[in-house]
Amino acid sequence: MSVTTASNVDLSKPLAGRTAIVTGSGQNIGKAIALHFARAGANVVVNGHRNQAAIDKVAKEIEGLGVKALACLADVGNAEAVAAMVKKAQDKFGQVDIAVSNVSVRLRQPLHDITLEDWDATLKSNLSSAFYLARAVLPGMQKAKWGRIIHISAEDGFQGHVPFRAHSMVCKAGVHAFSKAICVEFAAEGITANTVSPGSIDTTRDWSQYPKNWLEMRLSQIPMKKIGRVDDIAMACVFLAGDSGSFISGQVIHVNGGQFMY
Numbered sequence: 001m002s003v004t005t006a007s008n009v010d011l012s013k014p015l016a017g018r019t020a021i022v023t024g025s026g027q028n029i030g031k032a033i034a035l036h037f038a039r040a041g042a043n044v045v046v047n048g049h050r051n052q053a054a055i056d057k058v059a060k061e062i063e064g065l066g067v068k069a070l071a072c073l074a075d076v077g078n079a080e081a082v083a084a085m086v087k088k089a090q091d092k093f094g095q096v097d098i099a100v101s102n103v104s105v106r107l108r109q110p111l112h113d114i115t116l117e118d119w120d121a122t123l124k125s126n127l128s129s130a131f132y133l134a135r136a137v138l139p140g141m142q143k144a145k146w147g148r149i150i151h152i153s154a155e156d157g158f159q160g161h162v163p164f165r166a167h168s169m170v171c172k173a174g175v176h177a178f179s180k181a182i183c184v185e186f187a188a189e190g191i192t193a194n195t196v197s198p199g200s201i202d203t204t205r206d207w208s209q210y211p212k213n214w215l216e217m218r219l220s221q222i223p224m225k226k227i228g229r230v231d232d233i234a235m236a237c238v239f240l241a242g243d244s245g246s247f248i249s250g251q252v253i254h255v256n257g258g259q260f261m262y
Contacts (some may be wrong), residue, residue: 014041019093026054037098052073063202077129098150098198098241102149133149172197192248194240
């Protein structure tokens with residue numbers, strides 16, 4: 001058996017020559033992932049749903065790092081919009097090598113208050129969006145015999161520790177199940193699919209959707225006694241997206257400061 005190595009990879013730019021789509025990358029975790037990919041050498045498609053100015057700003061930051069960017073406003077809960085975004089990326093860059101599904105709606109609603117419309121809208125945004133993106137990028141990845149698909153989940157999908165989020169919990173568990181399904185079907189074609197599950201991360205958020213004293217409660221549960229950074233999640237994604245993640249598929253990386261151990 002011969003031994004192969006990735007000796008030709010520039011470790012300072014492990015994603016050089018690659019193109020990535022990061023959904024929900026106008027702020028918070030998605031923005032951090034997009035910027036870290038750019039620093040690693042990738043061209044990046046920046047996506048948002050409503051705020052064109054926000055994604056334009058991120059795209060400008062990315063181009064300031066010496067790579068190319070495309071700001072694309074698209075509702076990732078709409079299959080046609082996702083397909084159109086991927087087509088724009090392919091037209092501009094030739095190929096999409098890395099796809100990160102990051103969009104998430106996290107409403108805090110007791111089960112009996114979740115309407116059918118709430119349920120359907122959450123599944124479209126948080127789970128169906130991952131399917132739409134994978135379906136759009138996989139043919140190109142198959143042709144190239146190389147691809148990386150990454151789903152951003154959450155502890156909601158692995159621990160029943162937060163009440164009043166039935167729809168979100170289902171979606172967060174579902175995206176990891178989807179990673180495993182892609183792995184089983186496409187791994188032999190050089191395509192990996194993995195999940196990154198953030199713990200408590202310092203982000204801009206709607207605090208009305210969280211219990212009172214949530215931050216203090218979380219800090220008391222985390223062995224590291226600190227809240228994580230968006231950069232912590234982004235660097236895990238860079239690891240999975242490069243040759244460093246070439247023999248990892250169907251897995252989940254928990255980035256939670258030791259709060260939950262599996």
